[in-house]
Amino acid sequence: MLGDPLFRNGVDWGDFAVMGVKVVVAFVLLLVATMFMVWFERKFIADMQNRIGPNVAGPWGILQTFADGVKFFFKEDLRPANADPLVFRLAPYISAVTAFLAFSIVPIGGVFRDGEADTGTVTLFGKVTYLQVADPPIGILLLLAVSSIAVYGVMLAGWSSGSKYPLLGSVRASAQAISYEAALGMSVVAVVLLAGSLSTHDITAGQAGGVRTWYVLSAGIVPFVIFLIAATAELNRPPFDLVEAEQELVGGFHTEYSSIRFALFFLAEFMNVVTMSAIMVTLFFGGPAGPVLFGMTWFWPTVWFFAKVLVFLAMFIWFRATLPRLRYDQLMNLGWKVLIPLALGWLLVRATILQVDEGTIDPVIAIIVGILAAGACFLLFTAALTAGDRAYERDQALQEQALQEQALQERAVQDQALQERAVQEQAVQEREGSR
């Protein structure tokens, strides 16, 4: 609730130095983590598929990503002749910058203790501060906003290419992103409910009291599972990678991109994977929480944090190696008919349990009111469903009628053509007869 102690007594040049260090460290960390992730994915999935994977550049091929990056700089950059020049150039910027921004709210270290007012701080250059780039009071909303803007990068890239595959890819991308964005937001609300704050630092501090206080358990496992599925869909990772399904759409939205512009999209995508894993650790797995074993106290939380992130990175790769891609209507059904109702329902159940725990409502009254409400809901929903059915039938009937009319018209046209032909033939016969 207090915000970063760095800013509490005005801002001087020392504070700017701390900010600079934080920005540079976060930048380097994110880039190194991303390069590592690209290599890790290739190596790990090669192991799963009984291949060797990259093994030439550096030990175990660990410099492969670096080599690929250098290669991108030397490749010719092609822009299709009828692409929209401005938007085509703008789109990689949007993708890359939003990918960086989302990482800024993740606390990557600091010893959090339960019940302390100013917990999880470190001292840099004699300034007390949090180990995260920024701690805005609306951290989670910032994350949601940034991931919404990231969709524009994909959408504009596909549209501006002036080509068919990218256009189809970007239409899919926008439909998928908005469907799962809703589920993603609703699953986070359960965490916000328990933490009583939107700031990522407060959410982490709320999980400082041991494993049982981690929101993956105390919010119930449901919000985490919904968040995981929705995040996988937001990241366009398999099994939700319809946006860039190679077998159907070549490369999807980035088909027409080459050289370093393509590299920026590629980088943004893997950066988002790293960031989403970090966000999941922050929201549900206590962030940097873990035992301090020996020696430097500030060192261990960061180690625990990255160990947890690594687990999620491995899981995303495992998904890719194991799960077949969903069909498009299955994807939409899962988002709208399962995840969103489930997220909303669970939120209400969890809120009720919280209120009973805090003693603001009597459990007996809660149960009685609950049963009455369930009855009322049943009646209302039956009404809504019947009305929906009726509207659907009406639509179907209208469609059928239109089809029938069309068929009738077609037959009339055919009949006319037949008649005309008959008349012509008759005329020919008559002429022959008269001859």
Added chain:
Amino acid sequence: MSDLLRSYLTIAIFSGAAIFMAGMMLGIARVLRPRHPNREKLIAYESGVDPVGGEWVQSQVRYYIFAVLFVLFDVEAVFLFPWAVRLETYGGFGLVEMIVFIGILALGLAYAWRKGVLRWS
């Protein structure tokens, strides 16, 4: 500068650095890369054959209804987040209010579902 805006200062610096880095990468690449465009290279890619029809095609947006529904649920999220932060203050009354609110929205979703809006058409 007000207290509220200070925490966004670092985010501003961070986004500035991100824009700078993306720009720098593009700038370096511009110096290094070769540039030999020709007409064939600049044709839109269509699996290696000549493009069929015009390149600026139109695509059927099958899911425009989803966009409408999305706006609905996003507006709902706008109400949900502040409610979740301050539920302790509102107590049982706030809870009942939210149940009624979500119930009405769920009714709408159920209706749309049965009407076949959420269907591949």
